[in-house]
Amino acid sequence: MQKIERLVAITLLLQARGKMTAQRLANILGTSTRTIYRDINTLSLAHVPISMDYGPGGGYYLPEDYQFDSTIFTREEAVSLILSTDIAGNYSLFAGDDGLHRALIKLEATLPEEYRSDVRAARERILFDTSAWCSGPNKTTYLESIRSALLGTVQIEIRYPCISCVDGAGVKWRRVDPIGLVFKGVSLRHIRTGVWYLVAYCHTCKKYQTFRVGNIENLKVLELRADPHPDFDLQTYWKSERALIEGFQQPLTMRLEITPEARQRLEGRYTILTTQPNGSIVVQVQASSIESAVSYVLSFGTDATVLAPEEVRAAVSLTARAIAEKYHSAAKRNAS
Template identity: 25%
Template sequence: MRLHRLLGIVMLLDSRGIMKAGNLAKILESSERTIYRDIDILCESGIPIVSIPGPNGGYSFMENYKVNSNVLQGGDVVTLLLSSMGIRAEKNTEMAQQLKNAVIKLENSVSAEHREEIVKAKERFFIDSDPWWGKKIENEYLDIVKKSVLNFKKLKVHYKKYAGEGSERIIRPYGAVVKNSEWYVIAFCEVKNEIRVFKCSRIEHIEVLNESFIMPENFHLEEFWGKSKQEFVRESSLKLEPNSYLVKIKFHEEKKKFLEGFHVHSMIQVENRFIYDIDMLSFETACNVLFSFSDRLEILEPLELKNYIFTKANKILSLYNFR
């Protein structure tokens, strides 16, 4: 992480000339104290950085010193590609710093006119992926997962399931998917002997193994993810029991407005009486809603609901000594 930040300082000084520590810290998302320490490290390593005093001062290279740091490398291109796909780097990760450096290189490689457009765009557009409420779960192992996917390296992970059960797995990471700002690694699990989906935020420990693996030719990430997503939705719908609580009510007058929001299974009219079969979702909902109308309706079924209304009415009467 520090290496990429040091490279970022070098590229910024090379392209923009004199820069204050505060501006460097803002661009590189660091603190001024960290920038001061990084400048000291660069000077100790032989980079001729000088401090210029005064209101227009800051840090700069010695006169006539230039570095060739503006050529995009393979890693830079991959990072820019991931960003263009909407895969935003998590804060304080190596990928985030690589993206900053790649954008700086891109900025330095274009004309002054286009460079001004890039700088303006960076200043006027911002993506905040943090939730309004609650704390976003940090994925501290994303850099390791990303490198292992690209380098075909096996991983040993300690994984915690949704229910809290933990287990150790050896996995072959075939690819990664980002959905709703959550990272998932699609990998062949050597314990289960099949391809599984692992949520990166549930990885509690990770170790890169020296063993490599070969990607199967018939594996397609997008196709696998689509099928896996459909299966997840199907299984989830089977596990969820729909809320249903059928109530039979007799009204002495039409009460269509009262029934808004509930599903009416049937309605029959007997003389001036209206009998409804209504789904009121749960016993608790039926109790809360119907008691306030208990002087204008009669509950026919179920018996437990009738008993609830009767018992509560008697408690109210006893409070006022009407019994």
């Protein structure tokens, strides 16, 4: 979360929830108490009338009649502020809190009309899918850069572990037009969980692609304007794409052949089906998704062979090739 976004989040929290300690603010915003102290000092210097009560039951608070002055924002900051908790990955900050929603609505209403127009345009390109589908938190190193490129309508280059590109699998640079951002997760109060996806037009594949933001290994923002895509509808595209992604999230059963040396490394829900003459065993293993199945198999290195299903065998093969390409590229860079 950028500093200007965090400052407004603190102000909205104090408006909506009343007195709050620095520790409580730090926990909600995912930062340190030292950062909160600096932010409170910054707000005071900007003439935001924050007061402090000491002792048990104390904390920071604002006058009940305080009104936030939105004229201090630039156009870009205004867009960031309204979408701040979502874009920064703290999607749950406002979820289920009517007081915060009201405070945010009041803040948005004070923005100049041209700023509100930009906010509306940004919302068309940023989708929050909160259908019942849960995933663990993931890194979002390049999320802010992607957001800026998306709203600024400029191209980016991403280094990404592709498994189905037209020029073969591997970790490759791709020049893309960012079209939209999608947060896929669950809307539970104060639960930060979900996955960010970048929807973009890939100039190599000549088609729209979905990239998991947490898998992007490097990113460059270019000075090239992104091509217009006036007929692209993010909602319609995501409905179709979500069905494909959720196919990778469905529980499945796989059969593996495990070498004698690796038997003691078996874990999770598995059943030994047969023992081979050479001491290897065939096991049935339950996995929560294709992604988790691939991780499980690769943890054995060459000591595990996927017998079924075919989609897991193919996914393991493609992932292994991408890993090999990554290390091959690293070796070439180090050699030079």
